[in-house]
Amino acid sequence: MSKAQALEEDVVVLGKTRRILAFDLIRGFFLIVIMIDHIELYPNGFDFFTGKGRLWVSAAEGFFFLSGLLIGMMYKRRLHLGMKFIFKKMWRRAAELYLVGTALTLIYLSWAVFSHHPAVKGALPTPFPWHQYLGQIFLMRFTYGWGDFLVRFALLMLIAPFVFYLVAKGRWKLAVVGIFVAWLFRGGGFTLSWQLIFNSGIIIGFYWNSLQHWFASLKRQRRRMIKLSVSVAAVITFATSYASIFVLSLLFHLWGWGRLPVAWQHVAYDWGNWNHDVWNIADKWTMGPLRVVLFFLWFPTLYWIVRRYEPAIGRWTRGILEMLGRNSLFVYTIHSLIVFVLKLYIIPPKTSVMQNFFITGLALVLLIAVTRIYKIVQPSLQTFKLSGLRLFSSGARG
Numbered sequence: 001m002s003k004a005q006a007l008e009e010d011v012v013v014l015g016k017t018r019r020i021l022a023f024d025l026i027r028g029f030f031l032i033v034i035m036i037d038h039i040e041l042y043p044n045g046f047d048f049f050t051g052k053g054r055l056w057v058s059a060a061e062g063f064f065f066l067s068g069l070l071i072g073m074m075y076k077r078r079l080h081l082g083m084k085f086i087f088k089k090m091w092r093r094a095a096e097l098y099l100v101g102t103a104l105t106l107i108y109l110s111w112a113v114f115s116h117h118p119a120v121k122g123a124l125p126t127p128f129p130w131h132q133y134l135g136q137i138f139l140m141r142f143t144y145g146w147g148d149f150l151v152r153f154a155l156l157m158l159i160a161p162f163v164f165y166l167v168a169k170g171r172w173k174l175a176v177v178g179i180f181v182a183w184l185f186r187g188g189g190f191t192l193s194w195q196l197i198f199n200s201g202i203i204i205g206f207y208w209n210s211l212q213h214w215f216a217s218l219k220r221q222r223r224r225m226i227k228l229s230v231s232v233a234a235v236i237t238f239a240t241s242y243a244s245i246f247v248l249s250l251l252f253h254l255w256g257w258g259r260l261p262v263a264w265q266h267v268a269y270d271w272g273n274w275n276h277d278v279w280n281i282a283d284k285w286t287m288g289p290l291r292v293v294l295f296f297l298w299f300p301t302l303y304w305i306v307r308r309y310e311p312a313i314g315r316w317t318r319g320i321l322e323m324l325g326r327n328s329l330f331v332y333t334i335h336s337l338i339v340f341v342l343k344l345y346i347i348p349p350k351t352s353v354m355q356n357f358f359i360t361g362l363a364l365v366l367l368i369a370v371t372r373i374y375k376i377v378q379p380s381l382q383t384f385k386l387s388g389l390r391l392f393s394s395g396a397r398g
Contacts, residue, residue, distance in 0.1 A: 019326070020073075021310060021314070021322065022303060022306045022307045022310055023066055023069070023070065023325070024321070024322045024325030024326050025306050025310065025313055025314070025317075025321045025322055025325060026062065026066065026302060026303065026306055026325070027062075027063065027066050027324070027325035027328055028317075028320065028321030028322060028323065028324035028325035028326075029059075029321055029325075030059035030060075030062050030063045030066070031059075031063070031324050031325070031328060031331050031332065031335065032321075032324065032364065032367075033049070033050045033053075033058075033059035034059050034060060034063065034332075034335065035335045035338075035339070035363060035364060035367060036049075036050045036360055036364070037050055037052065037053035037058075037059070038146045038335070038336075038339045039339055039342060039343075039347075039359070039360050039363055040053075041347065041351055041355075041356035041359055041360055042356065043353055043356060044353065044356035044357045044359075044360045045353075045356075045357050046357070046360055046361075048246075051241070051242060051245055052245060054245050055238070055241045055242065055245065056237065056241040056278070056282045056290065056291060056294050057241075057291060057294050057295045057298050057299075058284060060149070060284075061194075061197050061287075061291070061295050062295075062299055062302075063149075063328075064149075064153075064156075064194055064197050064198045064201070065197045065198065065200065065201040065295070065299060066201065067153065067198065067201065067328075068156075068160075068197070068198040068199060068200065068201025068202040068204075068205065069201035069202070069204055069205035069208070070201075070205060071090075071160060071164070071201070071202055071205060072164070072167070072201065072202040072203060072204065072205025072206035072207075072208070073205040073206070073208050074205075075089070075090070075164055076168070076205070076206050079168060083161075083165055083168070086161060086164065086165075087161045087165075090157055090160050090161040090164070091157070091158065091161065093157050094153075094154045094155075094157035094158050094160075095154075097150050097151065097153045097154035097157060097329075098140070098150075098151060098154040100147075100150055100329075100333060101140075101143065101147060101148070101149075101150030101151035101152075101153075101154060102137060102138060102140070102151060104145055104147040104150065104333070104336060105137050105142070105143050105144045105145060105147075105148070105151075106137065107145075108121075108144050108145030108147075108336075108340055109124075109128075109133075109137075109144040109145075111340070111344070112124065112144070112344070113128045115344070117344055120340070120343050120344050121144065121145060121146070121340075121343070140152075140154070140155065145336050145340055146335070146336040146339045146340060147332065147333060147336035149332070150332070150333070152190060152191065152194065155191050156191065156194070156195055156198045156199075159195060159199070160198075160199070160202060163175050163178075163179070163199045163202050163203070164202055164206070166178075167202065167203055167206045167207075168206070172203055172206075172207070175199070175203060176203065179195065179196055179199045179200065180196070182195060182196075183195070183196040183287065186286055186287070187286075188285070188286060189286075190285060190286075193285065193286045193287035194287055196287055196292060197287065197292070197295065227304060230297055230300055230301060231301045231304065233297050234294075234297040234298045234300075234301035235301070237294055237297065237298075238298060241294075244271070244275045244278075248268065248271055248272060248275060251264060251267070251268040251271070252268055252272070255268055278290065282294070320368055323368075323371060323372070323375060324367075324368070324371060327371055327374065327375065330371065330374055331367065331371055334367060334370050334371065334374075335367055338363050338366055338367055338370075339363070342359065342363060346359065347359060
């Protein structure tokens with residue numbers, strides 16, 4: 001295989017937008033995992049595929065990284081329009097995310113308070129002191145519901161054009177240093193922690209084609225060695241993390257029931273202590289160093305798998321993953337509504353395994369159905385929007 005063929009093998013072009021199909025498939029998969037983990041009814045059968053949201057790396061990090069990656073790729077193609085245009089577009093996107101995220105918080109918070117269900121997510125004081133919370137909501141210091149990542153994306157999108165500017169000017173090393181230093185001083189804050197993943201995605205996305213050319217230029221044996229080393233490390237660490245969720249919990253359950261031999265009790269005890277120490281350096285909220293390292297092992301491995309079996313995945317999923325991935329903002333917003341309604345009205349205090357399975361499955365079917373309807377009516381909505389803009393423009397001129 002020639003170097004050019006090796007490069008073509010790694011990129012699938014869809015239409016004029018040059019979308020990479022594998023990224024849409026992966027993002028669609030991440031959205032499904034996020035949905036299942038937010039419903040949080042275990043055991044439900046689906047948790048064997050999601051890890052109950054307790055793996056050392058979660059779908060959320062992948063979602064943030066892919067968002068940054070696609071921003072880097074997309075806006076590089078718009079560089080000819082100038083940095084002023086790019087700053088304006090990114091900040092407009094940040095404003096959209098802020099408005100949607102803030103609106104969802106206000107809607108869900110009002111819904112919970114006025115329906116007298118303040119504990120649908122966490123615990124709210126009663127009576128609810130609106131005057132104390134409104135300012136915090138608009139300052140993005142308080143979110144409510146399952147769409148909270150939107151305002152966090154908004155914050156990162158405010159920073160994104162500055163990172164992109166440095167990279168576009170060839171000062172990517174300065175950008176890397178700034179990103180890493182910000183992460184070192186992250187403390188317990190989310191934004192400085194997760195910007196490492198998001199902004200790394202922007203840099204990698206900007207240089208995506210160059211990285212592909214570089215990788216294709218390596219000798220075949222070296223490429224295979226790199227892939228094998230990364231994949232083996234990813235599989236071993238993933239299997240260990242997976243076992244720490246399902247096998248370790250089973251051992252403790254057996255111990256609690258008095259059915260675990262003494263020797264295995266020692267194993268469970270030592271394993272539990274070790275797992276606790278691992279989580280101290282793989283913390284999700286503050287993006288612990290181990291989590292960062294593991295992410296950059298797990299994500300490339302997942303990407304290589306999806307790229308290799310891309311046609312089969314497309315057939316097996318009947319375009320569902322691609323559809324979800326290509327409409328990620330809408331899907332994420334609708335998923336938050338579905339989860340909120342389920343927890344508020346549908347999910348009983350106690351559930352069986354079968355109930356967990358059917359409720360979670362129903363939520364996924366509903367998410368897919370609503371997204372399909374959205375795709376059908378989207379052209380009409382776009383036409384209506386454009387007509388409204390033309391009418392407003394002509395009215396303004398008149």
